[in-house]
Amino acid sequence: MLLWAVIILDLGAFSVSLPQIDDKDFIDECVREHNSPRSAVHPPASDMLYMVSTAHLSLCPTAKRGIRLVLAIKTDENCEDVAVGRDHPGSGSFLVSLPQIDDKDFIDECVREHNSPRSAVHPPASDMLYMSWDEALAVTARAWARHCDFQHNIYLKEVQRVHPTFHSVGENIWTGYPPSIFSVKCAIQSWVNESKYYSYQGNSCTRVCGHYTQVVWANSYKVGCAVQLCPNGVKTFTAHEGAIFVCNYSPGKERDIRKSYNWTPDWDPASRSNNFVDVLIVRPVVLILTCISAYAVHYLYPDVFCYE
Numbered sequence: 001m002l003l004w005a006v007i008i009l010d011l012g013a014f015s016v017s018l019p020q021i022d023d024k025d026f027i028d029e030c031v032r033e034h035n036s037p038r039s040a041v042h043p044p045a046s047d048m049l050y051m052v053s054t055a056h057l058s059l060c061p062t063a064k065r066g067i068r069l070v071l072a073i074k075t076d077e078n079c080e081d082v083a084v085g086r087d088h089p090g091s092g093s094f095l096v097s098l099p100q101i102d103d104k105d106f107i108d109e110c111v112r113e114h115n116s117p118r119s120a121v122h123p124p125a126s127d128m129l130y131m132s133w134d135e136a137l138a139v140t141a142r143a144w145a146r147h148c149d150f151q152h153n154i155y156l157k158e159v160q161r162v163h164p165t166f167h168s169v170g171e172n173i174w175t176g177y178p179p180s181i182f183s184v185k186c187a188i189q190s191w192v193n194e195s196k197y198y199s200y201q202g203n204s205c206t207r208v209c210g211h212y213t214q215v216v217w218a219n220s221y222k223v224g225c226a227v228q229l230c231p232n233g234v235k236t237f238t239a240h241e242g243a244i245f246v247c248n249y250s251p252g253k254e255r256d257i258r259k260s261y262n263w264t265p266d267w268d269p270a271s272r273s274n275n276f277v278d279v280l281i282v283r284p285v286v287l288i289l290t291c292i293s294a295y296a297v298h299y300l301y302p303d304v305f306c307y308e
Helices: 002-013 024-038 104-118 135-145 184-197 210-215 271-300
Strands: 084-087 170-176 220-230 242-251
Touching: 104 184, 104 210, 104 220, 135 220, 135 242, 170 184, 170 210, 184 210, 184 242
Parallel strands: none
Antiparallel strands: 170 242, 220 242
């Protein structure tokens, strides 16, 4: 009886620590142990969705474009916490729907997320211009993003090849994988986070802060962005499928900016197919029609081509 009492007293001295809902190991184990039997059902399920925890979501909401499912969540100071997509039936890959440059929600978010830190600079700026969307800059951003190369556009110094009217163009680039983690808010926030390395008084950086200074550059008033899926990876960053997000900027100059553009950079990978069509089909057809026209004129009016 005394022995049991001692054991009970000893047990009472123990402190049991149970995990909280924000415990990463606890979350990972819960998700893992749920998904293990889900992936082992027999016969295999083609519509089985990957299960995740939504115990804590940060300030970056998932986008509402297309069919999406939260796959993974991670939160840090760079706002890298959004993962959206859907399992591809019968495979381990994901179908990710990334916005196009004419997507109104995408445009509005890009403009809003740029103007927000611009209006919050300290000390306040008296000459800060409101930033708005420029379609040609978005076309340039999309053209460079299609290269899936994590370096600055090599044509930026040849301004006539990156914009039809502006004399200078700036650029910020974000990339990540899997592509489902992309979020306009988080990508731009990662640039804005560099503000802690910038000194306004000394106009200098203790670490990389050029992305931030480009976002809040007072005279810049036009922005155009694009995001691109890179199935074969992003050069100089990862061999895994990823996404690359490019924003181009132009300084404040009084220009007559057209509302729509047929202009496309001559180095855009997507324009190469059009060049092939032009060379292989359009030009030969035009040449043939020209010859036929010349023959018809000569046949109907033999004296027209008369040389003495």
